[in-house]
Amino acid sequence: MMNLKTHIFISLSIFFIILLFSAVGLAVDTVEIDYGDQATVEGYAQTMFDQGYNLYQAGRYGDAIQFFIDATTSKPDFTKAWYWLARTYQEQNMIDEAIWAWKKVVSLDPNNTHAQYFLNKMENWKIYGKDAWEAYEQAQNAYMQGQYVPAIQLFNIAIKANPGLDAAYYWLGISQLKNGDSAAAVKSLEQYLTLQPNDKNAQYWLNQAKKGKK
Numbered sequence: 001m002m003n004l005k006t007h008i009f010i011s012l013s014i015f016f017i018i019l020l021f022s023a024v025g026l027a028v029d030t031v032e033i034d035y036g037d038q039a040t041v042e043g044y045a046q047t048m049f050d051q052g053y054n055l056y057q058a059g060r061y062g063d064a065i066q067f068f069i070d071a072t073t074s075k076p077d078f079t080k081a082w083y084w085l086a087r088t089y090q091e092q093n094m095i096d097e098a099i100w101a102w103k104k105v106v107s108l109d110p111n112n113t114h115a116q117y118f119l120n121k122m123e124n125w126k127i128y129g130k131d132a133w134e135a136y137e138q139a140q141n142a143y144m145q146g147q148y149v150p151a152i153q154l155f156n157i158a159i160k161a162n163p164g165l166d167a168a169y170y171w172l173g174i175s176q177l178k179n180g181d182s183a184a185a186v187k188s189l190e191q192y193l194t195l196q197p198n199d200k201n202a203q204y205w206l207n208q209a210k211k212g213k214k
Helices: 004-057 061-074 079-091 095-108 113-128 130-144 148-161 166-178 182-195 200-213
Strands: none
Touching: 004 061, 004 079, 061 079, 079 095, 079 113, 095 113, 113 130, 130 148, 130 166, 148 166, 166 182, 166 200, 182 200
8 A cells, every 4th residue: 555655745746747737828828818919909900990991981981980980999000090080080071080080190101191181181171161172272273284264263262162261362363364364363462462461472463463454
């Protein structure tokens, strides 16, 4: 028969072996949990973004916003999710929210010219109103292409939408001058100078328009 000392030795040996394997197993489990948590965060953010994008494509913008928010909340540096959140806010005319989101995109990706453009657009929507600024931008594009008659029409639309959009008077006057209507250019540039009296370029073009008027 096994004596008492031998029995105690064997029992303690088994106990320590079990304890050792338990500790190793715990350590392995801990490492797996750490990696698993990181993968879960990344995977969750991507899943939320994918769901949001699908909803956006389906025209369910309110629902899409919630999923984009979930994606950016779980992964704050998820630039693509911020971009589509900003774009969805913009298309829903949620100007303050769009400005906030576009600023986040620019902070994460300073070289993103699209984000910079849309941030500028949203800030001008807030200052002048969407209708006025959109008409002004379209007028600028027409002017740059040498299409002065459409530019004149669009600048007038912008002014009607917001008479405080001072730059529209300036470019209206320049367009009218290039289109050969000096008398109209004088009126537009004079109106602009009541809003921006220290603009030397406008003063120069007003003098040119007055010379053409004679």
